[in-house]
Amino acid sequence: MSGYILRRLGQAVPVLLGVTFVVFLLMYLTPGDPVQLFMGQAGIVSQEEIERVRHEFGLDRPFVEQYGLFLGGILRGNLGQSIIYRRPVATLIGERLPxxxxxxxxxxxxxxxxAIPAGVVAAVRRNTWLDAIGTTVSLLGVSLPGFWLGLILIFVFSVMLKVLPVAGRASYGTGLHWQTGFLLLDAMLQGNWPAFVDILRHLVMPALALSAGMMAMTMRLTRSSLLETIHQDYVRTAQAKGLPQRWVILRHALRNALLPVVTAITLNVGALLGGNMVVETVFSWPGLGRLVVEAVESRDYPLIRGCVLVYAVTYVFLNLIADLSYARLDPRVAAGGGKR
Structure with missing residues (x-):
């Protein structure tokens, strides 16, 4: 297993290098000068001051030199300084990431x-009204854009019913700024249940809007995978031995049916992390996705590069988790007898 982990980590290095190069190249080729844009908004039109700031951020250097400095900074744990916020990129990301x-x-x-219980029920009750409802709901979940679903949730639960806050994140003292930290976990550990409920109320709608796509895809994949597994010989053998149907499904069929589902789940979690920009903007959620939107609007290249690097590392890490989970469920993968 250790050799398998090392192989996967070795494959991740060129992927991360490729991502950093492509992002850096795109930022370099994008028309416009972020420093001039920022200085113009600040009311500073002196060309000397603009050139000084460009030199401070290394934007007056050749592409290869800029990229080399960027890689060198990554190795030292330095992602650069934000042009707009004039603060370290790593600090800004650390504040928004939780x-x-x-x-x-x-x-x-x-x-x-x-999704998983719904997928199991849809597979076991194939071609019944339960299967039809599950298939219809999963199709809607895949089809509905997150921002549209978010607006519908706001209209129903905030405007009409007035039971949930419109947007934002709950204000709760954690010893840090209210935007940082894992507020829900912190409130639960401290036994502060009024704060826990308030945090949960702010969290429900953006989480529902964000989870719809993953929920639908996981449900459909669980259903189709379990339908294939149910007809395998070992499942028929377990049924012939007189084992309870629930035991056969949960102990024998579902374990193997979850092999592709595990991979899809971990990659979908990475997709949620990388695709939450619209949802966070709709609900004014002070997270990394909203920070990326702000950075793109202001052409804050160091901040954009730092955020994209975090997303890339997250995808690689989750992909490794998916591979390890797959190898755990099917040892042939780690031994080289199976293919991913």
């Missing part, structure tokens, strides 16, 4: 608690 992780994990939890 809010995004909290939203993503909660959305993933909702998706899994609904």
């Amino acid at each position: 809010a995004t992780i909290e939203l993503t994990l909660f959305a993933s939890l909702i998706a899994l608690l609904v």
Whole structure:
């Protein structure tokens, strides 16, 4: 297993290098000068001052030199300094990342608690009204854009019913700024249940909007995978031995049916982390996705590069988790007898 992990980590290095190069190249070729844009908004039109700031951020150097400095900074743990915020990029990301992780994990939890049982029921009750409802709901979940679903949730639960806050994140003292930290976990550990409920109320709608796509895809994949597994010989053998149907499904069929589902789940979690920009903007959620939107609007190249690097590392890490989970469920993968 250790050799398998090392092989996967070795494959991740060129992927990360490729991502950093492509992003850096795109930022370099994008028309416009972020420093001139920022200085113009600040009311500073002196060309000398603009050139000084461009030199400070290394934007007056050749592409190869800029890229080399960027890679060198990554190796030292330095992602550069934001042009707009005039603060270290790593600090800005560190402040926003917990809010995004909290939203993503909660959305993933909702998706899994609904999708896997619904997929199992749809497979076991194939061609019944339960299967039809599950298929229809999953089709809607895949089809509905997150921002549209978010606006519908706001209209129903905030405007009409007035039971949930419109947007934003709950204000709760954690010893840090209210935007940072895992607020839900912190409130639960401290036994502060009024704060826990308030945090949960702010979290529910963006999590539902974010989880819809993952929920639908996981449900459909669980159903189709379980339908294939149910007809395997070992499942028929277990049924012939007189084992209870529930035991056969959960102990024998579902374990092997979850092999492709595990991979899809981990990659979908990465997709939620990387695709939460629209949802965070709709709900004014102070996370990494909203920070990326702000950085793109202001052409803050160092901040964009740092955020994209975090997304790339997250995808690689989750892909490794998916591979290890797959190898755990099917040892032939780690031994080289199976293919991913």
